[in-house]
Amino acid sequence: GAMLALTLNSAAQITINRSDWGNLVGSAFVQARDTTNLNLFSPGNAGANQTWNLAAVGNDSQDTTQILSPANTICAASFPNATMAVGSTQGASYIHDNNSVFELVGICGMLFDTTMTSIPINPPQKIFTFPSTYNTSFAGESRMSLVFPGIPGFADSIKSVSITSFTSLIDGWGTLITPA
Numbered sequence: 001g002a003m004l005a006l007t008l009n010s011a012a013q014i015t016i017n018r019s020d021w022g023n024l025v026g027s028a029f030v031q032a033r034d035t036t037n038l039n040l041f042s043p044g045n046a047g048a049n050q051t052w053n054l055a056a057v058g059n060d061s062q063d064t065t066q067i068l069s070p071a072n073t074i075c076a077a078s079f080p081n082a083t084m085a086v087g088s089t090q091g092a093s094y095i096h097d098n099n100s101v102f103e104l105v106g107i108c109g110m111l112f113d114t115t116m117t118s119i120p121i122n123p124p125q126k127i128f129t130f131p132s133t134y135n136t137s138f139a140g141e142s143r144m145s146l147v148f149p150g151i152p153g154f155a156d157s158i159k160s161v162s163i164t165s166f167t168s169l170i171d172g173w174g175t176l177i178t179p180a
Contacts, residue, residue, distance in 0.1 A: 013048065013173040015133045018099045025084050027067045032059040048134065050174035057179055070094060075108030078118035082106075091116070095127075102128040104142075111148070119144050125164060132170055139167040 044052040070082040082094035091109030103124035125142040
């Protein structure tokens with residue numbers, strides 16, 4: 001008898017849910033910076049079933065980001081709805097996530113002197129939404145406000161307001177090739 005084998009290759013977009021990320025608290029992410037091969041870097045085309053070849057990206061310097069439990073940071077009480085903190089025990093960015101959103105709710109650190117300052121972001125700045133798939137998009141605006149002592153004879157206090165507009169569009173899916 002004869003045997004016939006048929007192999008079909010198919011590719012399909014995926015849906016990313018919060019459960020796909022797992023528990024991030026306790027994780028460390030190493031980020032590499034390429035300062036010499038910038039002419040080789042292109043984000044590539046948008047669209048379905050793309051291949052992005054970033055194998056030539058270099059590693060000139062690295063930085064490690066720690067994901068902490070907010071309870072283990074100095075400003076935990078200022079951000080009771082935070083589910084994780086990015087940074088250190090001396091200062092951090094506070095993130096809230098659930099099954100529908102991953103968002104920045106505030107920052108905390110030393111400003112101008114040795115006083116720890118908490119700055120809430122209201123409304124929070126969305127970073128990712130769940131579920132996400134090809135053509136998922138969101139946009140919004142967030143605001144941070146900081147009041148600090150003024151200059152005698154000029155102003156009793158100074159207020160700085162930062163407004164951030166953000167947009168996100170997942171405009172492609174496919175295969176990513178990295179140096180690793």
